[in-house]
Amino acid sequence: MSSKQSNSSANVTFVRPATFFINGFFNIPHAKYYYVFLSLVYVVTVLGNSFIMCIIYLARRLHTAKYIAVFHLAFSDLCGSSALIPKLIDIFLFEHQDISYEACLANMFFVFHFMNLQSLTLLVLAYDRLVAICFPLRYHAIVTKPAMFLIIGVMWIFSVTFIASMVSLITRLSICRSNVVNSYFCDHGPICRLACNDNSINIIIANICFGLLVCMPLILIIVSYFCIALVLIKIAQGADRIKAMKTCTSHFMLVAIFYVPLLGINIAALATFIHPNARIINNSLTQTIPPMLNPIIYTLKTEEVMQSIKELSKRKKVNTRPLQSKRLNTKG
Numbered sequence: 001m002s003s004k005q006s007n008s009s010a011n012v013t014f015v016r017p018a019t020f021f022i023n024g025f026f027n028i029p030h031a032k033y034y035y036v037f038l039s040l041v042y043v044v045t046v047l048g049n050s051f052i053m054c055i056i057y058l059a060r061r062l063h064t065a066k067y068i069a070v071f072h073l074a075f076s077d078l079c080g081s082s083a084l085i086p087k088l089i090d091i092f093l094f095e096h097q098d099i100s101y102e103a104c105l106a107n108m109f110f111v112f113h114f115m116n117l118q119s120l121t122l123l124v125l126a127y128d129r130l131v132a133i134c135f136p137l138r139y140h141a142i143v144t145k146p147a148m149f150l151i152i153g154v155m156w157i158f159s160v161t162f163i164a165s166m167v168s169l170i171t172r173l174s175i176c177r178s179n180v181v182n183s184y185f186c187d188h189g190p191i192c193r194l195a196c197n198d199n200s201i202n203i204i205i206a207n208i209c210f211g212l213l214v215c216m217p218l219i220l221i222i223v224s225y226f227c228i229a230l231v232l233i234k235i236a237q238g239a240d241r242i243k244a245m246k247t248c249t250s251h252f253m254l255v256a257i258f259y260v261p262l263l264g265i266n267i268a269a270l271a272t273f274i275h276p277n278a279r280i281i282n283n284s285l286t287q288t289i290p291p292m293l294n295p296i297i298y299t300l301k302t303e304e305v306m307q308s309i310k311e312l313s314k315r316k317k318v319n320t321r322p323l324q325s326k327r328l329n330t331k332g
Contacts, residue, residue, distance in 0.1 A: 015176040042085040048295035049074040059308035065148040073121040077291030080114030104186035116213040123217035130224040250301035261286040
């Protein structure tokens with residue numbers, strides 16, 4: 001009888017709100033202009049990543065294992081921005097700040113899942129450069145299309161498993177402090193802080209996910225570049241060394257753009273107090289600017305992609321000339 005009473009009392013005290021209220025910025029005038037800016041960022045992101053995906057799909061010379069990973073990075077950037085920015089615009093520009101409990105958890109899952117896929121794909125591209133420079137004669141035997149598809153499949157399983165575990169554990173929290181989320185989306189940390197019961201497991205799992213899916217890839221990328229640097233030092237001719245370094249510049253820029261702001265804001269949050277508005281600006285820019293810049297960097301900094309674009313444009317001109325001559329003949 002006593003166990004039934006304790007269970008009933010536990011059910012009474014457990015609170016699961018029907019909706020969350022996404023608060024966004026706190027007392028900032030004209031904040032809507034910032035969200036308009038993010039909507040423009042989203043338009044550029046969609047166009048840029050769609051463009052690079054189309055180029056990889058159409059250009060036969062880019063049908064390699066490396067560009068399967070580049071295609072996946074563009075796809076992850078596109079999906080990650082699509083999971084975040086359209087909902088953000090709907091919430092703040094159209095003032096639909098109430099979001100249902102289930103929709104909030106779904107939004108949390110997709111935002112974090114695709115952000116982690118971006119991190120893991122940068123690690124895969126670092127692995128590609130490591131094999132290309134350190135084992136050039138065995139590159140085509142090691143980095144194959146089936147191997148790349150297998151790696152990407154493992155990445156998806158890895159990310160889905162950890163992020164689904166992190167999100168599902170939210171359901172064990174009793175959200176009785178408030179239903180106001182002090183962020184620009186259904187962020188994990190601000191929601192955990194609303195709980196009245198023990199949220200230590202949620203924090204531990206979140207830290208494990210951050211360590212395995214963000215910090216560990218960065219550490220492995222740094223190790224790969226250290227190995228690449230050792231090989232480049234041994235290269236006798238300076239021209240060969242510069243040529244090898246150029247193949248890494250675009251990837252190095254992607255890594256810096258993605259990780260430096262992300263780790264910077266997390267380290268700063270541990271070291272000192274950061275105003276919620278500053279945290280929102282930094283986190284939102286960290287999640288939206290790299291997906292916009294990635295296709296631009298890969299287009300302008302990668303000779304293979306630029307050459308493929310030129311070839312596709314020439315092919316299009318050649319194909320349009322016969323059509324124009326036929327139209328002129330029919331008119332004549």
